Amino acid sequence: MKPTHDSLLRVTFRALASLSAALWVTAPPHSFAQAEPVSLDTMIVEGEAEQISQAYTALKSGTALLDTPASVSLATEALLDAQGAVSLQDAIRNLSGLGQAGNNYGIGDQLVIRGQEISYTYDGLDAGSGGSGGGSGATVRSLTNVERVEVLKGPAGTLYGIGGAGGIVNLVEKRPQPVAHDRLRAYVGTWETYGAEYDFNRPLNERWSFRFIASTRQSEGYRNFNEDRTEFYPSLRFDANADHTLLFTGAYIADRVQVDSIGHPVRIFDESSTGVPAAEATVADIPNGPTGGGRVQLTPDQQQQLIDSLAPGDGTQPFDLGNVSLISPLARPTDGEEFRFKVRHDWSIGADTAFAQYAQFRSYGSDYVRQTGAYNYVYWNRNGSINAAPRAPLVENGVLYPYAARRQEYRKVDFQEDTLQYFAELKHRISRGEVTHDLLATSYLEWRDYETQNWSVYDADNSRSAANPVPYIYDIRSPNWPTGRFEDYEQYPSSDYTKDVTSIGAGLQDVITLPHDLTARFAVGYNRIKQDYDNNLQRSGDPLPVASSDEGLNYNAGLSWRVRPQTSVFVTAAQGRTAYSVTGSVSLNNPPDSESENFEIGLRHQMLDGRLLFSTALFATSRTHLRYGNPLYDDDPGSPTYNIEVDPYRYDGYEETRGAELDLNVNLTDRWMINANATYQDPRTRRDPGTGTVTGLQKGLPRVFGSVWAQHVLATEFAGGRVTLGGGVTHTGRRSINSTSFGIAQAYVDAFTTIDAIVRYDNPDHWNVQLNLNNVTDEAYYDLAQFLGGRPGEPFNATVTFTAEF
Structure with missing residues (x-):
């Protein structure tokens, strides 16, 4: 069963296709447009107004957002610099619909758009899985070499190939410029944070230009x-002649980032078992079960000890550990x-035709140990x-030990991800009277190769480490940590697989400028x-090399x-194809092709010659063909409903998010x-649609989130400079x-609001100093909803940045 908006998707699609065909038939004879020459390389946006009124990602063109039939949010370099943003995680506050994924283990950039998985790209090319889709990669994307961030909502397979249902986060990278410049930036902040960046740009002659950006950060x-991060970004541009341009860009990044998979955990107190919340529980509410079966029998004193340890919120909210960290x-x-x-x-083939081809090789490897x-x-x-x-x-x-942590697992991950991509694009403009195509x-x-190996060590609750288990944590408030290294304990190989993904595709897009200020876009791919x-562990359940194929329009x-x-x-209206679990296992029974769908209506308004742009949209975005257990399947020979003649799974479940978004950008x-x-969303998973089973909100996703940032340059000068x-x-x-499988069926993290501030002084001698104050009210909050807990957000902190340009 498909989402209820499926028929509307197809009706809209057919209507727009008919409109496109009719225009070709009824348009006047062919004549070339007297317009700007066609260009494919329009990622770098110049000018104050264009910084917020144009975006490349939606149509792979410089079409004004006012004429773009798609939802796009963007963040400019000036905005990100003002906020002191250094990573993609810092940028998401500026982009409607973009947020943290649910069920997050703290591995890399795990983000979603409208509750759905996304694709990350640099200039439209793969930027890594980063943990999305089940991957173990720990990519944390830096903004060091990023000119702007553009977010396209909804599937975009007609232009970008393999893609998430939610859309694309495109990081537009910096390039050589025709004017020489140097920029030095250094900063120092709370938590012993230090960093420096140098941006060197030189036109070598009329044809060659070079840029090199280097940065280091430690915190x-x-x-x-x-x-701990070190980055190098060289780029070289060669203008062979008026028609041909070559651009070479490289990146080398070495990073060490701590993974926090636990944060502050929720104490497992199940209200459905007791009938009362933790704050009201008495000894009578926590009786022992029958003896035998490995059941722990508590004495009356021990039961009272448990009751005395309870606090309001236990079982429903993370246990506040203050500054204590459970990062072992x-x-x-x-x-x-x-x-x-x-x-x-x-x-540039002519005034109306352009061709581009581009390729990328990317290699990323990481290994780490997480609890x-x-x-x-x-x-x-x-x-x-x-x-x-x-x-x-x-x-x-x-x-x-009422505050003990048991069933611990430490997992060593060795992850390697290699990708090779090639794109070829031909653009041609045709004008027929008042109609332009x-x-x-x-x-x-594209080809992607993933290799993942995991080894685990456990405490005494798991027999696989019985010979040398890690010790229990007897009190999460003051942990007694194990000594030595991971390799000192009994290791168990928990996964070892390789994965090759190959993808080919083609698409045709027609952006039609029509009379009466209409712009239509029709694309098929x-x-x-x-x-x-190939699972190299050769264990039951997934013992042999298997393959799957998703294909279609x-x-x-x-x-x-x-x-x-x-x-x-x-x-x-859009429909895409999202390969199921690109970075994870492939089902033995070859499930049906996965799909993603998006429908939206929106409004945009601009003022001040394009320096103010407001946009809003209503949307419904979904991912279909989700797997869930078939209730008719029963592999117990002693069961009266024994039945192994049916598929163990069904594939008609789906996830759908409906909601509304708005964005406002002013650039004076x-x-x-x-x-x-601001974003309002209702992300829900529908398993077994035949019975109407619908979950609550998807894990970790808020119904409402948003942000406002404003800064003003004072009219009065100070020492010849300006204050912002x-x-x-x-x-x-x-x-x-x-x-529910861990006994905390009502657990959540509270809503939060934080306030930040900036003071900057710009000297006329081309240097400035900036003070960023974050969480000025010292709000206690959880910035990430994790698997069974919440990751505490930073209290009040400050960063001072000095920048000089010459």
Whole structure:
């Protein structure tokens, strides 16, 4: 069963296709347009107004957003610099619809758009999985070499190949410029944070120009969430003649980033077992279960000890550990290394035709050790079994440890990801009277290789480490950590697989400029995604090399209408193909091709010659063909419903997010810079649609979130320079972290609001000093909803940055 908006998608698609065909038939005879020469390489946007009124990612062109039939959010370099943003995680506050993924283990950039998985790209080319889709990569994307961030909502397979259902996060990289410049930036901040960056740009002669950016960053981090990063970005541009341009870009990144998979855990106190919340529980509410079966039998004194340990919020919210971190010294930060090399060739064939081809090789590897489990059991009647070890309070030698963490696992990950991509694009403009067609033909080929190995060590609750287990944590408030290194303990290989993904595709897009201020976009594409998976552990359940293939057509159609010169409305319908678990296992029974769908209607308004742009949209975005257990399958020979003649799974489940977004950008750099955005969403998973089973909000995703940032340059000069004052407010709504399989069916993290501020002084001698104050009210909050807990956000902190240009 498909989402309810499926028929609307197809009706819109057919209507726009018919409109496109009719225009070709009825248009006047062919004549070439007297317009700007066609260009494919329009990623770098110049000018104050164009910085917020144009975006490349949606149509692979410089079309004004007012005429773009798609939802796009963007963040400029000036805005990110003002906020002191250094990573993609810092940038998401400025972009509606973009947020943290649910069920997050703290591995790399795990983001979603409208509750759905996304693709990360640099200039439209692969930027790594970073943990999305089940991957173990720990990529944390820096903004050092980023000119701007553009977010396209909805599937975009007609232009970008393999893609997530939510859309594309495109990081537009900096390039050589025709004017020589140097920029030195250095900063120091709380948590022993230090960093420096140097940007060197030189035109070597009339044809060659070179740019080199280097940076380093080191931070102890709040709660020892440390980071150590070194980056180099060389780029070389060659203008062979008026028609041919070559661009070579490279990147080398070495980083060490601590992974926090636990944060502050929720104490496992199950209200459905007791009938009362933790704050009201008495000894009578936590009886022992029957003896036998490994069940722990607590004495009356021990039961009272448990009751006395309870606090309001236990079982429903993370247990506040203050500044205590559950990042064990046995854990190790990522040892990540990334190399990218890109080459791009642009050929201007004529005033109305352009060709581009570009390729990238990317290699990323990391290894780290993370702590994946630290479960503090208080009380849980699990399927009629109370306190059945190891899902029970810890009692050793007659002593109860009410704050103990058991069932610990430390996991060593060795991850390697290599990708090779090639794109070829031909663009041609045809004008027929008042109608202009910008045709874009795209073809691509890509290959991705993933190699993942995991080893685990456990505490005594797992027999696989019985010979040398890690010690229990007897009190999460003051942990007794294991000594030595991961390799000193009994290791168990938990996964070892290789994965090859090859994808080919082609697409044709027609952007049609029509009379009466109409712009239509019609695109159709074909993708074939083949996956070969080999589990090297050779264990039951997935013992042999298996393969799957997703292939078929996808489309994207939309219409934008300027109802007034500065106001437009748009409608978009799109369908894409999203290979199921590109970075993870492949099912043995070859599930049906996966699909993603998006439908939206929106409005845009601009003022001040394009320096103010407001946009809003209503949307429904979904991913289909999700797997869930078939209730008719029963492999128990003794069961009266024994049936193995049917598929163990069904594939008609789906995830769907409906909601609304708005974005406001104002770019008056001599006076004001404003960014405001807000998102309302209802992300839900529908398993077994035949029975109407619908989950609550998807794990970790807020219903409401948004941010406002504003800064103003004072009119009065000080010592010949200018002073800028500003700041922002960020709000994230309540997020679910519930888990019925772990006895915390009502767990969540609270909504929070933080306030930041900026003071900057710009000297006329081309240097400035900037003070960023973050969380000025010292709000206590959780910035990330994790697997069974929340990651504490940073309290009040400050950074001072000095920048000189010469």
